[in-house]
Amino acid sequence: MNIGTRKILDRSFTAVGIGSIVVMAFALMIVVVPIVYNGIGAVFFTGTVEHRKMLHTEFKRGDSQDLSSAVASSNRYRAKVYDMLTSFETELETMAPEKKAEYQSKYSQVRTTLQVLLGPLPGDPEPMLTRFKYGQTRWEKAEEKLHDLLYESRWDNSNPNVMSQEYFVSRAIGFEGTSLVKLFPYVKDNLESMLLPEFTVYWGFITDSSVDSHFFGGIWPEIQGTFFLAIGAMLFAFPLGVVAAVYFTEYARPGFLNSMLRSANSTLAGVPSIVFGMFGLAFFINTMKVSESKSVIAGALTLAIMILPTIIRAAEEAILAVPKTYREASLSLGSTKWNTIATVILPAALPGILTGGVISLGRAAGETAPIIFTAAVSVGSAIGLADVFSSPTPALSWNIYNLASEHEAATQLRHVQYGMVLALVTVVLLLNLSAIVLRARISKKLKC
Amino acid sequence: MLMTTDVRKTSESLPVQKATREIYLPPQRSTITGGGAAHIAAKDFSIYYGEFEAVKKVSADILSKYVTAIIGPSGCGKSTFLRAINRMNDLIPSCHTTGALLFDGDDIYGKFTDEVLLRKKIGMVFQKPNPFPKSIFDNIAYGPRLHGVNDKKKLMEIVEGSLRKAAIWDEVCDRLDKNALGLSGGQQQRLCVARTLAVEPEVLLLDEPTSALDPKATAKIEDLIQELRGSYTIMIVTHNMQQASRVSDSTMFFYEGVLVEHAPTAQLFTNPKDPMTEDYITGRFS
Numbered sequence: 001m002n003i004g005t006r007k008i009l010d011r012s013f014t015a016v017g018i019g020s021i022v023v024m025a026f027a028l029m030i031v032v033v034p035i036v037y038n039g040i041g042a043v044f045f046t047g048t049v050e051h052r053k054m055l056h057t058e059f060k061r062g063d064s065q066d067l068s069s070a071v072a073s074s075n076r077y078r079a080k081v082y083d084m085l086t087s088f089e090t091e092l093e094t095m096a097p098e099k100k101a102e103y104q105s106k107y108s109q110v111r112t113t114l115q116v117l118l119g120p121l122p123g124d125p126e127p128m129l130t131r132f133k134y135g136q137t138r139w140e141k142a143e144e145k146l147h148d149l150l151y152e153s154r155w156d157n158s159n160p161n162v163m164s165q166e167y168f169v170s171r172a173i174g175f176e177g178t179s180l181v182k183l184f185p186y187v188k189d190n191l192e193s194m195l196l197p198e199f200t201v202y203w204g205f206i207t208d209s210s211v212d213s214h215f216f217g218g219i220w221p222e223i224q225g226t227f228f229l230a231i232g233a234m235l236f237a238f239p240l241g242v243v244a245a246v247y248f249t250e251y252a253r254p255g256f257l258n259s260m261l262r263s264a265n266s267t268l269a270g271v272p273s274i275v276f277g278m279f280g281l282a283f284f285i286n287t288m289k290v291s292e293s294k295s296v297i298a299g300a301l302t303l304a305i306m307i308l309p310t311i312i313r314a315a316e317e318a319i320l321a322v323p324k325t326y327r328e329a330s331l332s333l334g335s336t337k338w339n340t341i342a343t344v345i346l347p348a349a350l351p352g353i354l355t356g357g358v359i360s361l362g363r364a365a366g367e368t369a370p371i372i373f374t375a376a377v378s379v380g381s382a383i384g385l386a387d388v389f390s391s392p393t394p395a396l397s398w399n400i401y402n403l404a405s406e407h408e409a410a411t412q413l414r415h416v417q418y419g420m421v422l423a424l425v426t427v428v429l430l431l432n433l434s435a436i437v438l439r440a441r442i443s444k445k446l447k448c
Numbered sequence: 449m450l451m452t453t454d455v456r457k458t459s460e461s462l463p464v465q466k467a468t469r470e471i472y473l474p475p476q477r478s479t480i481t482g483g484g485a486a487h488i489a490a491k492d493f494s495i496y497y498g499e500f501e502a503v504k505k506v507s508a509d510i511l512s513k514y515v516t517a518i519i520g521p522s523g524c525g526k527s528t529f530l531r532a533i534n535r536m537n538d539l540i541p542s543c544h545t546t547g548a549l550l551f552d553g554d555d556i557y558g559k560f561t562d563e564v565l566l567r568k569k570i571g572m573v574f575q576k577p578n579p580f581p582k583s584i585f586d587n588i589a590y591g592p593r594l595h596g597v598n599d600k601k602k603l604m605e606i607v608e609g610s611l612r613k614a615a616i617w618d619e620v621c622d623r624l625d626k627n628a629l630g631l632s633g634g635q636q637q638r639l640c641v642a643r644t645l646a647v648e649p650e651v652l653l654l655d656e657p658t659s660a661l662d663p664k665a666t667a668k669i670e671d672l673i674q675e676l677r678g679s680y681t682i683m684i685v686t687h688n689m690q691q692a693s694r695v696s697d698s699t700m701f702f703y704e705g706v707l708v709e710h711a712p713t714a715q716l717f718t719n720p721k722d723p724m725t726e727d728y729i730t731g732r733f734s
Contacts, residue, residue, distance in 0.1 A: 254541075325578035329640070332534060333591040333647055334568030343590070344580055445627070446581040 032425075039422025042415045047200030049074050050119060051137035058130070058211050059204065070196055077193040081114070081183065082122050088180040106174050110183070113149040117142060117187075118194060130212035131409075137216065138415070139197035146191055150184055205419055213379045214403060214416045219423060221382040225296070225393030226427055229375060230365035232300030232388070233307060237364075238357055240304070241311030242346070245353075248312070249319045250341055269309035274369035276306040281373035294392035296383070299375020306370050307360035314356020318349040351443045358435035362428045368397040378402040396424040487512040487651065487681045488533060492547035495528050495537065502528045504705040505547065515673060515682045517696035517713065519689055521728070525705040526685045530653050532556075533683070534570035535563045551651075568595065570651040571644035576660050577636035579628035579643070584620050587628045587639060591647035606646050614642035615672050634665020638672060645676075652676065654684040658691065670695050689729055693717045701725045 001009075049070050055061040092100055092107065115121055119135035127133050136142035151168035172184040187194075208218030252258045280302025284290045291298050322345050330340040346353075368376075376398035383391045403417045404410060410417075486509035495503040503525040510516050518526040528537065535556060537543040549556045556566060568591075579587050588607040589597075597603055607624070611617040616638040620631070628639055637657055644652060654673070658666040673682060673695045686692050692699050692713065699716045701709045701724075709716060709725045720726045 323578070325574060325576060326580060328536060328539070328572075328574060329578045329580065329643075330590070331539070332536060332567055332572040332574075333594065333643065334564055335591075335594050336564050339594055343594075348581055 035418060035421050035425060038415065038418035039420075039425075042419025042422070043202055043205045045200055045202070045415070046139035046197045047202070048135070048137055048139055048142060048195035048197050050135040050195065051200060051202075053119075054134045054137055054211075054216050055204070057133075058216060059208060061204070074194050074196055077190045078118060080190075081118070081187060081194075084180060084183045084186070085111070085114075085121065088178060088183075091179055103175075103178070106171070107180070109152070110149065110171065110180070113145065114187075117145045117149060117191075131215040134216075136195065139195065141412075142191065142195055142197070146188065149187060206423070209381050210379065213407065214399075214413055215409070219396070219399070219416070219420055221380055222394045222396045222399045222420060223423055223427060224382045225376075225395040226365050226397065226424065228296050228383075228388060228393060229299050229303060229371060229395055230361055230431065232296060233303035233364040234357065234361055236301060236304035237308045237311055237360065241308050241356075242315050242353060244308075244312045245315030245319055246341060246346070249316055250337070250345075265309050265312055269313060272369070273306055273367050274372075276302055277370040277373050279305070280370055285374060291390055294373070294375050294377065295390055296375055296388035296393050299371040299393075299395075300388075302370045302374045303364040303367060306367065307364050310360045310363070311353075311356050314359070315349070315353045318352025318356070319345060321352060322348045348446060351439050351446070354435055354439045354442070358432050358439070361431050361435065365428050365431060366397055366424060368401055371395055371398055378406070396420050396427065400424065486510060486550075487514075487552065488683075489550040489553075490529075490547070491550070493532075493549045494546045495525070495532050496542075496544050496546070497540065498542040502705055503532070503702075506707045508700060508707055508710050510681065510683060511698070512681050513678055514698055515677050515684065515696045517692035517699045518683065518685045518702060519687070519692050519699060519728070520702035520708075522687075524702040526700075526702045527655055529702065530655055530683060530685050531572075533651070533653055534567045534572055536567075536572065538563060568647055569649055570653060571647060571649035572653040572655065573637070573640050573644055573657050575656040577633055577640055579631070579636050579639050581627065581629055583625045584628045584631070584639065585624040588643050588646045591643060595647060610642040610646040611639075613645050613676070614638045615668070615675060616642060632665070634661050634668055637661060637665065637669060641669075641672060649680065651681045651683070654682065656685050656687060659687060666691070689717070701728065703728070 049067075052062050052067050052070065056064065056067050088107065092103060095103065111121065115124070115132070115135075117135055120127060120133065136145055150171060152171050152174070154167055154169055155164045156167055157164040170184075172181050175181045175183075202218075205218040206223065207220050209221055210219065211217040248258070248262065252261075280298060284298045284301050285293065285295075290301065326344050326348055327340055330344045331337075335343070375392055376395050377392045378394065378399060380392065380394045383393050400417060400420045403413055403420065407413060488510040490506045490508050492505045492507055493503065494501055494505050506529065518530060520526045531537050532545065532549060533551070533556065537545075545557050551566065551570065555561065580590065582590070585607055588610050589603045592603060592606050597606065608617060608621075611620060616635060619635060620639070628636065631639060637660075641652075641657075658669050661669065670691060673684065676682060677695075677697075684692070684695065696713045698711065699713045700707055701716065701720075701722075703724055709720060709722045711721070716725065717729060720729060
């Protein structure tokens with residue numbers, strides 16, 4: 001190969017390498033930036049007086065005096081809305097029956113949207129669910145709901161050849177000629193005075209339990225559950241994996257059985273995680289009966305089985321990478337095989353073993369499928385350490401999925417989802433970071 | 449020891465072929481057959497790697513407190529023979545032996561021999577310096593700790609004594625807690641000698657201990673061997689024939705697995721009996 005071709009090859013290889021890194025970084029940005037931006041919104045946002053009311057009632061937080069003065073000032077503006085409603089109701093009674101029926105249905109829609117926006121109206125029965133006890137707690141949501149109040153959504157399906165199109169009709173037009181027509185501009189103009197939006201920092205999102213399946217409150221049970229599951233899995237898998245790796249590299253005689261075991265191990269590393277989930281349910285819960293039903297321990301064991309092959313492989317590689325000379329030196333000093341492994345080989349291999357551990361820890365924290373059947377519940381409170389043998393737990397990975405797809409109000413709770421995603425990323429990052437620091441320290445001790 | 453340290457100076461000031469170099473040979477050591485004083489004795493001892501016979505029916509007496517050099521071209525089986533003495537070849541699964549190799553009259557490859565105990569008595573220093581990635585202190589204390597010395601004061605005594613014997617104490621005494629990998633190659637190798645000495649072996653096997661070192665460090669190791677001569681039975685494998693002639697009492701010449709000649713060093717280098725030995729030491733083949 002002549003020098004020109006070689007240079008061109010070198011350059012094009014470099015270009016492709018840099019290109020792929022740039023593409024990866026770009027893809028990462030596309031994912032990470034919205035997660036961080038929206039996730040932070042779960043803690044820092046413009047909260048309304050309804051949010052403060054909720055905090056005070058559900059979590060006994062906030063100053064009662066401030067709150068009552070805020071509520072009083074907001075009620076002054078709301079009173080006019082309620083008056084308009086009452087006067088329209090009286091007007092409704094005096095209408096002709098067919099006209100009354102027409103307005104009645106429109107009016108009930110207005111009432112519903114107002115309830116969503118401001119909370120229960122005077123004369124409403126006490127709602128059963130906490131989510132209906134308060135109006136909009138976040139200002140940007142309140143603005144969306146204001147739009148719902150002002151405009152009625154309709155679907156245009158007149159043209160059968162195109163998809164139905166949504167369009168909006170002002171509700172005010174529907175009430176032309178009645179007293180209620182004044183309500184719409186009034187609410188529009190005075191929404192701020194009624195909801196008193198102000199910048200809110202809600203650290204409780206991290207430390208609180210959720211209220212009424214994530215409508216209000218925080219995600220602490222999920223964070224704690226993720227920690228329990230990931231660290232529990234490591235407690236089982238790490239020692240087992242290292243012992244297995246020591247056996248494979250130091251004790252196992254090369255042969256058919258050994259190579260079968262190794263390839264089985266490699267295959268296990270590639271098994272889809274949902275299969276491990278089914279296995280966990282069938283083996284740990286149904287057969288072994290480690291718990292009555294889903295529990296943290298069953299989930300941790302399932303995750304442990306899932307990450308075991310990775311840990312074994314990484315530990316094997318690390319042990320094999322220890323220079324042969326260390327082994328020789330130790331043995332020549334009259335050390336037994338076991339002593340050599342424990343005092344020379346494993347310490348020297350520890351950074352590599354830890355790397356495998358870190359990767360597995362991150363995987364255990366983020367994996368959803370194995371815990372669906374074995375450990376995760378969608379709503380629950382934080383459990384104590386003593387309950388890990390009997391209680392299931394919410395966990396970030398599962399609850400992100402649940403909130404996004406199975407929750408009855410998934411579209412209402414995007415901020416909670418983003419908050420959870422950011423929390424999961426942060427938890428994994430923190431776990432990894434601490435392990436990386438540990439690894440760096442050990443490496444530094446091994447080198448000079 | 450006597451006038452031995454001057455050898456280095458001679459070799460440095462006159463690096464090339466000073467044929468009539470003085471060789472320290474006490475009169476009682478002009479023989480290689482011990483008549484009972486043999487520390488290690490091989491009788492028709494062969495070593496196989498699978499089918500391949502790497503060392504062929506070697507019979508020799510290694511006398512107690514002698515420095516015995518093993519020379520020969522690459523692949524002649526000299527390292528294999530050396531490593532057989534403390535059973536380091538056990539690490540190679542295909543390796544097996546026939547014949548007898550005796551240490552103090554006991555068969556090294558006997559059924560009931562405890563190889564761990566054997567290696568404690570027969571220490572080894574390897575071609576490449578191989579300190580553990582631990583502190584200097586921990587490196588030396590590794591062996592004694594293994595064998596049950598845990599008293600801090602006692603350990604310190606052993607560490608200091610071993611480092612002094614290996615002539616490296618002055619260089620490292622102020623940084624015993626530093627990682628041994630921070631030392632220079634020559635220092636590392638002397639540290640390895642000290643580490644071996646710390647378990648109080650009877651025999652010291654040196655497998656080309658200076659091949660990875662520069663001339664200055666080599667000289668220091670040679671000095672060290674001179675210092676240790678008379679206290680331990682030492683066997684040294686070397687490619688460097690000047691080194692063999694400088695440091696050893698007797699020399700074994702291996703060729704293709706066969707022990708061609710085993711004689712007092714002065715005799716082997718000045719008046720070899722076998723023509724093959726003569727060819728080798730005069731550099732006609734290598």
